[in-house]
């Protein structure tokens with residue numbers, strides 16, 4: 248929790264001002280019972296009306312000052328806490344932006360969302376309450392004790408018995424709920440995960456009539472969260488009645504002993520009235536502390552989860568001694584590269600060595616799970632290799648900044664990803680300052696122009712969430728146009744033509760070859776027809792390169808390739 252305090256630093260002036268105002272508010276609240284005691288003991292007893300009016304006026308002014316301080320301190324503490332929350336959210340978001348895909352896999356997308364939203368809200372809530380209550384509670388408790396002692400030292404002994412009793416209750420409950428609160432956040436993660444999977448996979452769920460199964464899964468996660476939260480709340484609920492009971496007993500004890508002291512003439516009625524108010528203030532302060540104890544365990548569980556993200560050092564970082572890329576050819580070289588996903592028993596890619604030259608079309612083919620996408624993902628450095636080096640234009644990619652490296656690349660992922668916005672916005676993701684001519688040219692090559700103009704608003708048509716209003720092939724073509732508009736040196740297509748019909752696929756490739764004459768073109772494909780014209784075809788099998796050559800060479804020399812080809816093409820096509 249304390250590690251996050253640094254995020255409050257920029258707002259220290261607001262925090263200090265809020266604390267000062269709270270101090271003034273507490274002083275005013277502590278002073279009022281004394282004035283009231285004087286009105287009773289001096290004004291009423293002596294029938295001194297001007298004295299009563301004078302002190303009554305003073306009470307009114309002090310109460311007004313106290314209220315103004317309370318309003319202003321609430322405003323300042325809310326401002327500081329909300330800004331704290333905003334900065335923390337930005338910090339998590341920025342950190343997550345730097346994560347390699349490994350770190351995303353490790354923490355989990357759903358958990359990252361919960362941490363950026365719910366966890367931060369918990370901590371932010373604690374900050375507001377700490378500034379408002381936590382600062383006020385000790386002032387009120389200590390001030391109340393001091394004032395009560397000045398009113399009647401002997402009667403104050405009642406307080407000495409009550410405070411340790413309440414403190415014990417708070418500590419016992421606090422210890423039991425802390426681990427439970429941590430559990431609540433984990434259960435919330437799980438619920439988010441189930442909801443997310445259900446919403447994104449709604450079509451599959453309906454197609455397979457899995458609604459009941461998914462409902463059960465959701466109910467389980469939902470009940471699990473509810474039960475754990477209930478357990479925590481039961482414990483917390485037990486604390487409040489205990490507090491109230493103690494408060495009432497304390498009041499009875501004070502009135503009882505106070506009455507005895509008034510009878511014996513050692514105490515005045517006004518003093519007893521003030522004393523009761525001070526005891527109330529002390530008890531109230533302790534209740535505030537117990538309320539804080541409700542929040543601290545939950546917020547500290549959230550703070551641990553937030554810190555976990557903030558303290559995760561991204562595996563992939565730019566070197567300080569980065570090299571400026573002078574050449575702009577786009578030559579890609581793999582030298583004996585081996586790569587494993589964390590926790591995997593076997594490397595996914597083993598001893599990969601090849602060259603993909605500018606002006607040449609390199610294709611990668613292989614069975615499912617042979618490592619094609621993984622190989623492609625290593626080029627923009629989405630993952631770090633275990634051994635071997637990858638060079639772009641003769642420079643180890645680890646010596647380039649990620650920005651420089653990725654500026655050279657036009658990447659089309661296997662699963663098309665579009666963002667909410669217009670068609671134009673989505674293509675401009677590839678090049679912010681692209682002219683309309685450039686965008687049109689890219690769409691022309693990607694075979695997207697026709698369907699874009701068939702849309703109601705053309706390039707201004709709005710793409711709904713993740714492109715749900717587009718077909719798979721349309722999404723793929725927009726993803727391709729987004730990469731083409733950059734005119735990069737290296738084009739990486741990860742099975743990006745799979746949703747296109749054969750005719751569109753052929754037209755697109757013909758146009759693409761024209762546009763990418765000088766660039767390095769690397770295409771991962773499942774379909775042999777997509778890569779039949781490649782200058783070199785890399786055949787991957789179980790993470791290893793089985794053979795490299797063109798279609799004809801491989802047909803004669805590579806069994807794996809021949810098998811793939813004969814499973815897709817007829818004898819005449821092969822011949």
Ligand SMILES: Nc1ncnc2c1ncn2[C@@H]1O[C@H](COP(=O)(O)OP(=O)(O)OP(=O)(O)O)[C@@H](O)[C@H]1O
Pocket residue numbers: 352588589591595613614615616617618619620621622661
């Ligand atoms: N993020 C990941 N974490 C752990 N293992 C992974 C991850 N992504 C892929 N793998 C594993 O790595 C292997 C290669 O996967 P990859 O996606 O590179 O294959 P592929 O040849 O592109 O397959 P496909 O043609 O089906 O897309 C598979 O066994 C897969 O289970």
